[in-house]
Amino acid sequence: xxxxxxxxxxxxxxxxxxxxVIAAIIHAVLLVHVFAVSPFAFIWLExxxxxxxxxxxxxxxxxxxxxxxxxxxxxxxxxxxxxxxPSAADSMLFRSAPYIVCVSSFAAFMVLPFSHGWVAxxxxxxxxxxxxxxSLEVFGIIMAGYSSGSKWxxxxxxxxxxxxxSYEIPLAICxxxxxxxxxxxxxxxxxxxxxxxxxxxxxxHDPFTFIAFFVYFVVATxxxxxxxxxLAEAESELVGGFHTExxxxxxSFFFMGEYASMFAVCGIASILFLGGWxxxxxPIDDALYAARNASIDxxxxxxxxxxxxxxxxxxxxxxxxxxxxxxxxxxxxTLPRLRIDQVMTTCLKYLVPISCFLFLGATLWPLIMVTGxxxxxxxxPIGDRAAQGLQETRDGNRVARISDAGNLDAAQARVGxxxxxxxxxxx
Amino acid sequence: MNGESFLFTVFALATxxxxxxxxxxxxxxxxxxxLVISLGSTAALFFLANADFVGAAQLLIYVGGTLVLLVxxxxxxxxxPYLKIAxxxxxxxxxxxxxxxxxxxxYASLNGVNWRKSPAAATENSNxxxxxxxxxxPIGLSFLGSRPDQDLTSDGDTLTPGYLxxxxxxxxxxxxxxxxxxxxxxxxxxxxx
Amino acid sequence: xxxxxxxxIQNSKFLLVRSSMTADLNSYLFVGAVLFVCGVVCMATxxxxxxxxxxxxxxxxxxxxxxxxxxxxxxxGLDGQVFSLFVIVLAAAEAAVALAIALNFYNNHLTxxxxxxxxxxx
Numbered sequence: 001x002x003x004x005x006x007x008x009x010x011x012x013x014x015x016x017x018x019x020x021v022i023a024a025i026i027h028a029v030l031l032v033h034v035f036a037v038s039p040f041a042f043i044w045l046e047x048x049x050x051x052x053x054x055x056x057x058x059x060x061x062x063x064x065x066x067x068x069x070x071x072x073x074x075x076x077x078x079x080x081x082x083x084x085x086p087s088a089a090d091s092m093l094f095r096s097a098p099y100i101v102c103v104s105s106f107a108a109f110m111v112l113p114f115s116h117g118w119v120a121x122x123x124x125x126x127x128x129x130x131x132x133x134x135s136l137e138v139f140g141i142i143m144a145g146y147s148s149g150s151k152w153x154x155x156x157x158x159x160x161x162x163x164x165x166s167y168e169i170p171l172a173i174c175x176x177x178x179x180x181x182x183x184x185x186x187x188x189x190x191x192x193x194x195x196x197x198x199x200x201x202x203x204x205h206d207p208f209t210f211i212a213f214f215v216y217f218v219v220a221t222x223x224x225x226x227x228x229x230x231l232a233e234a235e236s237e238l239v240g241g242f243h244t245e246x247x248x249x250x251x252s253f254f255f256m257g258e259y260a261s262m263f264a265v266c267g268i269a270s271i272l273f274l275g276g277w278x279x280x281x282x283p284i285d286d287a288l289y290a291a292r293n294a295s296i297d298x299x300x301x302x303x304x305x306x307x308x309x310x311x312x313x314x315x316x317x318x319x320x321x322x323x324x325x326x327x328x329x330x331x332x333x334t335l336p337r338l339r340i341d342q343v344m345t346t347c348l349k350y351l352v353p354i355s356c357f358l359f360l361g362a363t364l365w366p367l368i369m370v371t372g373x374x375x376x377x378x379x380x381p382i383g384d385r386a387a388q389g390l391q392e393t394r395d396g397n398r399v400a401r402i403s404d405a406g407n408l409d410a411a412q413a414r415v416g417x418x419x420x421x422x423x424x425x426x427x
Numbered sequence: 428m429n430g431e432s433f434l435f436t437v438f439a440l441a442t443x444x445x446x447x448x449x450x451x452x453x454x455x456x457x458x459x460x461x462l463v464i465s466l467g468s469t470a471a472l473f474f475l476a477n478a479d480f481v482g483a484a485q486l487l488i489y490v491g492g493t494l495v496l497l498v499x500x501x502x503x504x505x506x507x508p509y510l511k512i513a514x515x516x517x518x519x520x521x522x523x524x525x526x527x528x529x530x531x532x533x534y535a536s537l538n539g540v541n542w543r544k545s546p547a548a549a550t551e552n553s554n555x556x557x558x559x560x561x562x563x564x565p566i567g568l569s570f571l572g573s574r575p576d577q578d579l580t581s582d583g584d585t586l587t588p589g590y591l592x593x594x595x596x597x598x599x600x601x602x603x604x605x606x607x608x609x610x611x612x613x614x615x616x617x618x619x620x
Numbered sequence: 621x622x623x624x625x626x627x628x629i630q631n632s633k634f635l636l637v638r639s640s641m642t643a644d645l646n647s648y649l650f651v652g653a654v655l656f657v658c659g660v661v662c663m664a665t666x667x668x669x670x671x672x673x674x675x676x677x678x679x680x681x682x683x684x685x686x687x688x689x690x691x692x693x694x695x696x697g698l699d700g701q702v703f704s705l706f707v708i709v710l711a712a713a714e715a716a717v718a719l720a721i722a723l724n725f726y727n728n729h730l731t732x733x734x735x736x737x738x739x740x741x742x
Contacts, residue, residue: 093460100463124563129483135491139463142498146456154502161499168491185563439651442685446658446678455668462674465655469681472651476692478701481708485684488708493677493715500670500719504726514665526661533653542645542694565698566705574698590702597709604713611720 024120031120035106039259040071042322046329053333081248088149089245097147098246098253100140105261108133112267113188115277115313116292126187127179130268131172134223134261138164141225141232144254145242156241159340160225160232166347167222167229173355174216178202178209178272180362187268191276195289198280203273206369208361213273215355217324220265222347224258227332231340259325266324267317274320277313288312435475441468450526451519455501459494466490480563570594648689656682669722669732673715680711 044059047070051058063069085091110133111126113119123129138160145157181202182190194200203213222229233241240246243254270276278285291309338346445465452458466489473482568574572591659678666672684704691700726732 090454090457093456096460123479124561125480125483128487129479132483132487132491135487136463136467138495139490139498142495143456143460146498146502158499158502161495161502165492165495165499435647439647442651443654443658446655449674449678450658450662450665455670458671458674462677465678466681469651469655469685472648472685473688473704476648476688478688478691478704481684481688481701481704484705484708488712489677489681493712496715496719497670497673500722503723504670504732514667518665522661522665525664526657529660530653530657533657534650537649537653538646542690562698562701566702569698569702590706593706597706601709601713604716608716608720611717612723 027118027120031109032106035109035260036256038263039256040075042259042262042325042329043071043074043255044068045326046332049326049329050333053330075252078248078252083250084245084247086149086245090147090149093143093147094245095250097140097144098250098257100143101137101257102140102253104133104136104140105257105264107136108261108264111187112264113191113271113276114317115310116192116289117188118310118314119188122188123186125185127175127185127190127268127272130187130264131168131175134264135164135168137257137261140257141242141254144246145232148242148245150245152239152244153242156232156234156238156244159234160242162340163225163229163231163343163347164223166344167219167351170215170347170351170355171219171223173352173359174212174219175268175272177212177216177355177358177362178205180359181205181209181365187271187276191271191278194275195278195282195285197282198275201273201275201278201280206362206365208358208365209273212355212358212362213269215351215358216269216273217327219347219351219355220269221328221331222343224262224265224328226258226262226328228335228337229343230332230337231343234337236337262325262328263321266328267321269324270317270320276320277317279316431475435472438468438471438475441465442472450523453514456498459498459501463490463494466494478562480566645689645693648685648693652682652685652689654682655679655685667733667735669725669734670719672734673718673722676718677711677715680707683707 044067048058048066050056059067059070061067061070062073085094108130110120111123111130113122113126119126141160141164142157145153145155145160148154178190179185182193184190184193190202194202198204202209204210225232231241233243235241238244243251246254279288288309292306294306442465445461445463445468448461449458449465452461466485470482470485470490473479473485565574569589570591572589574589655678659675659680659682662675662678663672664675666675684707687696687700687704687707689700690696691698691704722732725737729736
């Protein structure tokens, strides 16, 4: 596993072999901060947006004009609260359930690339890993629901189990639709392939990916148990659902996990469908791309320029993902909550068949395009996108090769296997 | 001790202790909790052994799917809170003694085998696909029936084709299981009603 | 692979300490053996039907650890990983069917204590 921390590592060249360790630590700290700060920002956003939608002001006092420190004040309040454990609860499970939720949604950030090569673990099957890790969160929720020793919690936990087990299927299938277009599960590669004008984004790749984006977004909203699918907490019928008996920090861990996984699924959506860290404007993208490459080659420009390009890319990515979170918040305060049977019907009778149809269509689309129009995508002639993907892959390999400078053989081997499917077959 | 060994130690301990805790837990949901710890750490061991795809499949199918299903089953079959069908202490002592003996036998026998073809063979598989952990595409292609990771033209003694037929059989098997399980578990009247 | 012909108790204790220090084939196999044995003991002692099922999962996982370890450290290569994928998929199928049976048993007997499944006893 490689810590693709090129740009920061370049700053620490003088430290001998330690630069990667230092870069890894810095990136780990940054990631922890993303995980810790983003829920605070999103909780503030939620309160502000809900206030505006309901014709209120929302928080206004703490921290000045927009009340932007409100979440911090809430956090301090929650830390001070008593940590209760009901006598009817199974205390070991009750106490450990919030950590399962928190850890599993945090671990998802491990394989989520923020910019070109800015990913903690550049796994070859990154999408698969991130979906797998996100699916662990449900276990913590069920644990919490079961171990609380309260019927409201038990109902919440059962609903969550039934809902998550069903919604994982369309979630995975919809995430596979752009993967068919990309030919890679590596999130870094998928993001890099969408460089150029925004028509290169996989959302606009074919009609099936276009619909798949919206289906994915609905299913992702449900899998974060956000309204209108928040049956697991359903405060109007179940008091607080699975977290009825929780208080203080343990309660807030559930919400840190929830907001972090909202950011994670929206980040996946932005990489798979919305171009990831690419701005969608070809001249800007190409300039940023050239700056990154120059810093890797070390020919012209310094490491700082490439680093700055990556910072801009990460900013674009975070902006896209945050917009997705904003839409989820918007939906929550706009739509009424469904009933549990309606939630299950929506999934099993509509979303699963729709996503299967989209999957089938996406596999047939290249055939239709090649036989009908003589090209593989509607934006570019045959082979263009594949060539770009190959180029991205080669850049990735160059990064890999530089990063294990002492291990050239492994890097050479990697060049052979990460190539596009065509190349792999040839070899 | 290098990083890999340290991580291996941590996750191997978590795996083993989780498995042992499964044996000694009395309530089913606690067993499920320890099973999650154990199987999740096993997935981490798979990641350490460069089997990324298998590790992710383990997390997604086992921990995220099968275990949630099991806990769901616990909830459906519990006649009261924290269902406890206790094993008698004698059986536990007996079981652990037999298990310990069994473990010693298994471990002694697996230490008695030389797993390498020749003493000079490398301690790790030098196949570039396995050694670098880029197993995703080779596994996918092997399910389609071709083996990019093996050189079939050499004088190797194994001519292993891909896994297209087993893959298809497993697919049909899963469909059969899906239908069969839904049929078996359909709502029925209870006995005596 | 140094201490091959070993005595039983004290040597395996020593090996336990040694094997938990480095990641090599025998350490992986030891973890697999522990999982396997725990699974067998679990299957033998648990009276709850779902507990027995969890024992089966542990046994299958022990086998998986072995497959992956052989895949990395011996000539088995990719085959080991493919095998373990099949094991995972079949374990999921097995769990679904076994759970359906357990639910059926519960519907008929109002318990999932496997010791009560003795209707066919002569």
